[in-house]
Amino acid sequence: xxxxxxxxxxxxxxxxxxLEQLAESGQADGxxxxxxxEERHIAYDRVHLSEYFQGKSADDLAFSxxxxxxxxxxxxxxxxxxxxxxxxxxxxTLDSGETLPYDKLVLATGSYPFVPPIEGNDREDxxxxxxxxxxxxxxxxxxxxxTGVVVGGGLLxxxxxxxxxxxxxxxxxxxxxxxxxxxxxxxxxGGILREKxxxxxxxxxxxxxxxxxxxxxxxxxxxxFQDDRLLETDLVVFSAGIRPRDxxxxxxxxxxxxxxxxxxxxxxxxxxxxxxxxxxxxxxxDSIFGLVGPGYQMAKAALDTLTGGDRAFTGxxxxxxxxxxxxxxxxxxxAHGNQNxxxxxYRYTNGIxxxxxxxxxxxxxxxxxxxxxxxxxxYYDTLLQYALNGLELPDNPESLILPAxxxxxxxxxxxxxxxxxxxxxxxxxxxxxxxxYVHDGYTSVGDVKAATKAGTGCGGCAGQLKEIVxxxxxxxxxxxxxxxxxxxxxxxxxxxxxxxxxxxxDFHTLLKNHGHGxxxxxxxxxxxxxxxxxxxxxxxxxxxVGLQDTNDTFLANMQKDGxxxxxxxxxxxEITPDKLITLGEVAKEFELYTKITGGQRVDLFGAKLNDLxxxxxxxxxxxxxxxxxxxxxxxxxxxxxxxxWCRYGVQDSVQxxxxxxxxxxxxxAPHKIKFGVSGCTRECAExxxxxxxxxxxxxxxxxxxxxxxxxxPRHADLFAQDLDTDSxxxxxxxFMMLYIRTADRLQRTARWLENLEGGLDYVYDVVVNDSxxxxxxxxxxxxxxxxxxxxxxxxxxxxxEKLKRFRQMINDDGDDPxxxxxxxxxxxxxxxxxxxxxxxxxxxx
Amino acid sequence: xTQQNEWTHVGSKADLVPGAGIGARVGDRQVxxxxxxxxxQSLFAVDNYCPISGVNIIAxxxxxxxxxxxxxxxxxxxxxxxLLDGRxxxxxxHRLRTYAVHLDGDQLQLAPQDQGQGAAA
Numbered sequence: 026x027x028x029x030x031x032x033x034x035x036x037x038x039x040x041x042x043x044l045e046q047l048a049e050s051g052q053a054d055g056x057x058x059x060x061x062x063e064e065r066h067i068a069y070d071r072v073h074l075s076e077y078f079q080g081k082s083a084d085d086l087a088f089s090x091x092x093x094x095x096x097x098x099x100x101x102x103x104x105x106x107x108x109x110x111x112x113x114x115x116x117x118t119l120d121s122g123e124t125l126p127y128d129k130l131v132l133a134t135g136s137y138p139f140v141p142p143i144e145g146n147d148r149e150d151x152x153x154x155x156x157x158x159x160x161x162x163x164x165x166x167x168x169x170x171x172t173g174v175v176v177g178g179g180l181l182x183x184x185x186x187x188x189x190x191x192x193x194x195x196x197x198x199x200x201x202x203x204x205x206x207x208x209x210x211x212x213x214x215g216g217i218l219r220e221k222x223x224x225x226x227x228x229x230x231x232x233x234x235x236x237x238x239x240x241x242x243x244x245x246x247x248x249x250f251q252d253d254r255l256l257e258t259d260l261v262v263f264s265a266g267i268r269p270r271d272x273x274x275x276x277x278x279x280x281x282x283x284x285x286x287x288x289x290x291x292x293x294x295x296x297x298x299x300x301x302x303x304x305x306x307x308x309x310x311d312s313i314f315g316l317v318g319p320g321y322q323m324a325k326a327a328l329d330t331l332t333g334g335d336r337a338f339t340g341x342x343x344x345x346x347x348x349x350x351x352x353x354x355x356x357x358x359x360a361h362g363n364q365n366x367x368x369x370x371y372r373y374t375n376g377i378x379x380x381x382x383x384x385x386x387x388x389x390x391x392x393x394x395x396x397x398x399x400x401x402x403x404y405y406d407t408l409l410q411y412a413l414n415g416l417e418l419p420d421n422p423e424s425l426i427l428p429a430x431x432x433x434x435x436x437x438x439x440x441x442x443x444x445x446x447x448x449x450x451x452x453x454x455x456x457x458x459x460x461x462y463v464h465d466g467y468t469s470v471g472d473v474k475a476a477t478k479a480g481t482g483c484g485g486c487a488g489q490l491k492e493i494v495x496x497x498x499x500x501x502x503x504x505x506x507x508x509x510x511x512x513x514x515x516x517x518x519x520x521x522x523x524x525x526x527x528x529x530x531d532f533h534t535l536l537k538n539h540g541h542g543x544x545x546x547x548x549x550x551x552x553x554x555x556x557x558x559x560x561x562x563x564x565x566x567x568x569x570v571g572l573q574d575t576n577d578t579f580l581a582n583m584q585k586d587g588x589x590x591x592x593x594x595x596x597x598x599e600i601t602p603d604k605l606i607t608l609g610e611v612a613k614e615f616e617l618y619t620k621i622t623g624g625q626r627v628d629l630f631g632a633k634l635n636d637l638x639x640x641x642x643x644x645x646x647x648x649x650x651x652x653x654x655x656x657x658x659x660x661x662x663x664x665x666x667x668x669x670w671c672r673y674g675v676q677d678s679v680q681x682x683x684x685x686x687x688x689x690x691x692x693x694a695p696h697k698i699k700f701g702v703s704g705c706t707r708e709c710a711e712x713x714x715x716x717x718x719x720x721x722x723x724x725x726x727x728x729x730x731x732x733x734x735x736x737x738p739r740h741a742d743l744f745a746q747d748l749d750t751d752s753x754x755x756x757x758x759x760f761m762m763l764y765i766r767t768a769d770r771l772q773r774t775a776r777w778l779e780n781l782e783g784g785l786d787y788v789y790d791v792v793v794n795d796s797x798x799x800x801x802x803x804x805x806x807x808x809x810x811x812x813x814x815x816x817x818x819x820x821x822x823x824x825x826e827k828l829k830r831f832r833q834m835i836n837d838d839g840d841d842p843x844x845x846x847x848x849x850x851x852x853x854x855x856x857x858x859x860x861x862x863x864x865x866x867x868x869x870x
Numbered sequence: 871x872t873q874q875n876e877w878t879h880v881g882s883k884a885d886l887v888p889g890a891g892i893g894a895r896v897g898d899r900q901v902x903x904x905x906x907x908x909x910x911q912s913l914f915a916v917d918n919y920c921p922i923s924g925v926n927i928i929a930x931x932x933x934x935x936x937x938x939x940x941x942x943x944x945x946x947x948x949x950x951x952x953l954l955d956g957r958x959x960x961x962x963x964h965r966l967r968t969y970a971v972h973l974d975g976d977q978l979q980l981a982p983q984d985q986g987q988g989a990a991a
Contacts, residue, residue: 511937543908545934546943546950571889575930575945578890583945587925830892833926835881837895841926843919858924 028057029128031331032117034107034273036062038071039304039320040133041088046325048097052332058099059125063106066157067091072317077160078188079789080746086157110277112297129299129331132287133324134270136305136315140263141176145238150245151261154185163262167192170259172244174198176235177265178205183349185264186227190350197228197256199248201265204231209345209356213374214381214399221352221379221400230256267315269306282308291337293327301327314341318450325453342413342450346398346405353402358412359385359395368394371423375400382426384408391417396426406489414446439492448493449479449486456493463497470494471779487782509770510547513540517695517770521555525766530560531568550574551770554657557693558765559806561813563820565827576655579831580817581637584630586855588844589637591617591629592654593644594690597664597682597702598625607647615640618852624661624699626652631853633840634833641818650690651818657771658693659700662686663711667704667721676721678704681750685719688754689761691814695768695777698761713741716774717757722746726753730760730785733775742778742785745793755804759792762803877972877979885978886913891929891942893918896980901969902929903978904953906940914953915969915980920944922964 033040044060047053062068069086077086094101102119109118116124138153140146150166153159154175163185167173173189175182178200189196198205204215205222219229234251241247244257274287280296282288286308293301303323305315314320319341326338344357362368362385371384380400386393393411398404404426411418411425419425444457454477467473470491474480480487508514513536515523520535529535532552536544544552553572557564564570564577576582581589593608608627612619617640618630632640641651654660664682668674682702689698701712702719712718718729724747732741745756768777778785790796821827833841845864846853856864880894886905894901900918918926923946931942933953940953950959956966970981 512934542938543906543933543935543940545936545941546932546948549932549934567888570887571933574932575927578930583927583930585923585925585946587923587927829885830887832893834893834895834900835885841900843926 029055030059030126031056031129031131032059032061032125032127033131033133034061034117035133035135035270035304035306036060036064036068036101036103037133037135037304038068038088038317039135039324040131041068042321043131043133043303043324043327044094044097044099045089046328047332048099050328050332053098055332056129058097060094060099060101061105061107061119062101062103064156064158065104067094067101067103069157071155074154074157074160075184075188077157078164078191080743082743083157085743107273110273110300112277112300115299127299130301131327132274132295132300132302132306133304134273134306136267136269136313138181138263139266139268141235141265143235143237145246146261146263148238148246148261150259151238151263153263154181154188160188163188163260164192166260167194170194170245172196172258173260173262174248174256174258175262175264177263178202178229178231179208179264179266180206180345180347180349181267182264183222185262186222187350189260189262190225190227194260195228196226197230197258198222199233199235199256200229200231201234202231205229206354209354209360210381210397210399211361211383213372214354214383214397217374217376217379217381217399218352218354222350225350227350267305269308269313271306274300274302274306282311286313289323289338291326291339292330293323293338294330301330303327309338310340312340314343316341316343316345318453319343321451322453342447344409344412344450346402346409348402353398353400355396355398355402355405355408357396357405357409358393360397361385362395365394371426373423373426375428384422384426386418386422390422393418393422393425406486410442410446414443416441439489439496448489449477452478452481454479459490459493460497463494464501468494468498469780471776487784491782509551510545512536512542512544512548515539517551517555518767520552521559521766524552524555525559530556530562532556532572533568544572546574547770550577553577554693554695554770558810561691561693561810563815564817565821565830570830579634579637580641580651580655580821581632582655584855586631586844587634587841588630588855589632589634590654591632591637591640591644592622592626592652593649594652594686595626595661596686596690597662597679599664599679599683600626604647604649607644607649611640611643614643616846616853618854622654622661623663625663626661628654631846631855633844634831635838635840637831638822638828642822645816645819645822650816653691653817656693657696658691659686659689659698662700662702663715664702665704665709667702671704673707674704674721675723676704676726678702678710678719678721681719681726682710685717685754685757688811689757691817692761692765692810694761694765696771696773698774714738715741717741717760719753725749728753728756730788731774731778733773735773737775739775739779744785744789756792758807759800759803760788762807763788763791877970877974877981879977880980881978883973883976883978889933891931891933893926893929894978894980896969900926900929901980902931902942903971903980904929904933904942906933909940913971913973914940915971916942916951916953916956916966919966920946921966922947922949922958922961928966 068088106120107117108120116126118124138155152162173194174197175186176199178198186196186198205218236249238246238248241257245259248256269286271285271287280288287295287302289302289307289309293303295302304320323338326336329336346355359365367388368385373382383397385395396408442456446456448456462473462476467476473494480490549572612629615636620628622628662682662685664678667678699715700717701710701715703710703712704721713729714732714734718741720727726748727746728744729741730744733739764774845856845861847856878896888905888907891902891904901915902918904914906912918928920928930945933942941950943950951966956968958964968983970983
């Protein structure tokens with residue numbers, strides 16, 4: 026069968042989603058696909074565009090790569106715009122003059138920012154906020170500016186204002202309507218929103234019509250309003266709404282809406298059945314949908330139209346939940362109550378806490394028609410489910426917006442939702458879909474996310490998604506991993522809290538007051554780790570010794586033949602010749618197998634239990650410290666040689682690696698922690714595969730977090746850029762402490778972050794902005810841990826009582842006679858079972 | 871079947887580590903002795919030889935209980951052996967021999983014992 030020529034014009038979020046769906050549908054073979062993108066970037070996450078100013082790169086925001094498109098077999102042409110459609114000839118013309126034939130055409134051209142027709146709107150540094158290039162232009166202009174004005178006080182306008190604020194400009198927002206976000210909130214809500222925004226230092230001017238922009242006296246421009254008042258500013262950003270990019274369709278004679286937009290039917294077909302339109306260029310039922318969720322639904326409907334499926338676009342819920350400059354705003358359904366005659370209202374205002382909530386209910390008081398939230402979106406999920414699913418309201422609907430202390434209703438449990446309840450509107454995933462995946466064996470939030478994509482669009486449903494997964498797993502009788510083990514009905518995080526808040530210093534007290542039985546090999550090491558990372562006492566103290574895993578007990582790593590390996594610390598991988606010689610001498614004397622580790626140190630294998638103290642006496646005398654290879658603790662800080670020797674290095678990565686290793690050595694955590702420090706962007710230390718990765722820049726350090734090698738490798742996330750060393754250390758301190766406090770047992774930072782509600786943004790907020798108000802507490806706890814560091818081997822060697830533990834048999838000084846080695850490649854290795862039989866006289870064991 | 875315990879002196883009370891195990895030699899065998907002070911019968915002794923890993927390491931395991939039964943977890947493969955009768959809770963093809971163990975004054979003493987019997991201390 027001949028492939029149909031399919032051209033997709035536009036490579037934004039919706040256009041990309043269409044292609045991704047096509048690739049995954051297994052029906053892409055029927056098409057020869059060409060994708061045109063006007064921008065130089067491949068499709069990226071416009072919803073999170075503002076994060077570009079917070080350190081994310083274009084690559085971070087990108088949804089895909091050219092390689093991926095190539096793998097899908099799609100021809101991607103970036104920097105390429107279509108200039109005309111010839112429907113008669115079934116061709117399109119490109120800006121290069123080239124023409125391409127099509128059988129089917131998908132318009133996903135999106136929208137452009139509306140710039141009001143004001144005199145002077147084309148002056149220098151009058152910009153818009155829509156694309157990465159726009160953001161680059163804003164950043165550049167801001168570097169030459171002191172003041173900035175955003176024209177438009179809607180959702181995007183406030184985002185732009187926040188960006189200007191973060192670029193250190195004195196910022197003002199000018200809104201034509203009498204209040205901010207006029208689409209989402211009413212006068213009272215707008216008033217509270219305004220107060221909160223003004224508190225952040227942003228000037229808010231509402232009810233202002235800009236007449237013209239002209240040269241300023243003290244600043245580059247001045248804006249002249251209808252009442253002749255003036256506002257001086259160096260930079261203007263227009264964010265006064267969007268307009269569909271529909272000129273191609275209009276020129277091609279397709280049916281258009283009165284105020285623009287290409288008219289589509291339920292199958293996303295325009296008036297020409299060979300031309301489809303999706304996303305913000307499309308007009309369905311006289312509406313443009315300026316949200317990504319409905320756009321994705323159109324993409325799926327369009328795909329089915331082309332491939333014979335039956336999904337249609339039948340409208341979409343336009344409810345929105347956002348956080349703007351830290352201020353929650355939510356609007357559900359008919360939030361203003363002006364689409365339902367006879368609707369009744371409930372309102373709750375708290376002028377002190379600056380919160381406002383409104384319910385719009387049906388005349389009989391049984392259905393929720395809409396809701397409006399300012400200041401606290403925690404009510405959103407429950408209200409949305411009432412509205413979307415037509416659930417009958419409780420007798421006193423006001424309880425849904427009252428604080429709990431005022432008789433507010435508890436949030437609607439996920440079990441009350443029908444199977445059809447939409448959870449993720451971006452990817453159109455229902456509660457029923459999620460339940461089905463859990464039943465099919467996807468038993469973690471991460472697995473369900475990966476399988477359904479739920480929670481990977483705007484992320485607003487992450488909390489509900491987790492609740493449903495947990496609830497379903499509990500219903501199926503699967504462990505939701507709530508309790509650590511049968512002895513404690515608490516999670517590790519809860520135990521950590523109990524230990525820290527109640528000041529508990531030993532397992533016995535914890536068990537007596539909060540658990541039962543004797544404990545076990547699950548809870549004992551978990552509690553030992555928590556105690557260590559809270560108080561950092563010597564792990565071999567009598568009250569702690571029985572809690573430790575074998576490796577911690579003997580401060581060495583037990584291998585398969587029952588002998589131990591010994592790993593002294595070699596901070597940053599830097600070691601003197603004398604110390605290397607000592608390692609060699611010790612290995613020779615005690616007949617140890619030596620191997621270089623991946624963490625830039627030397628591992629000495631085959632040490633007998635009885636020999637460990639003598640080996641360590643030699644090492645400590647030579648200036649070595651324990652390397653904690655046996656503990657769930659900081660392992661190594663791997664480094665490249667850095668600016669000292671390397672012609673490419675821009676910072677002294679070795680010095681930083683040594684400093685970091687000495688700072689965090691000995692701190693016990695839910696699992697091991699690895700660092701890497703690279704002296705330049707060539708990244709020879711492979712820092713991005715570590716829990717904490719640091720890469721030198723011309724201006725300081727970029728910090729990456731939650732990378733992982735191992736079974737499920739994970740590329741670390743960029744956390745912050747161009748940090749000075751003090752800030753870097755402060756952020757690592759807090760991040761690590763937060764991880765220690767809240768991770769599950771044996772959970773590496775990578776899995777912890779993946780499973781953490783709110784993800785990286787949440788952690789960033791806690792660590793950098795102190796959103797939980799615990800930063801000082803985290804700093805203090807870290808300071809205490811660092812202060813209480815000790816080399817556990819040095820302490821042990823000083824205590825003859827402790828050394829008694831290092832005996833294979835209490836009544837025989839000999840080594841274990843059943844440990845046998847043979848020589849291989851000039852070094853010892855454990856004998857195999859057969860070799861042992863030959864070498865050990867028959868014994869009755 | 872009954873058997874007279876013949877006690878062997880292996881060490882002293884001070885050798886015991888509360889909440890943990892120690893190794894001792896009886897003839898050509900190694901025995902793991904555990905002290906769990908929370909229990910009325912607080913001393914337990916089983917083979918130190920782990921049949922799963924084939925090495926003498928049971929004494930290094932963490933002790934605790936599973937549903938009230940005192941157990942030791944093998945440190946290499948994390949299987950549980952009952953301290954009462956030596957059976958492996960996850961795999962009944964493995965079993966440790968149990969030994970009688972007690973303190974005679976300050977002296978720590980061991981004796982062979984029938985399989986499946988509680989230790990007589």
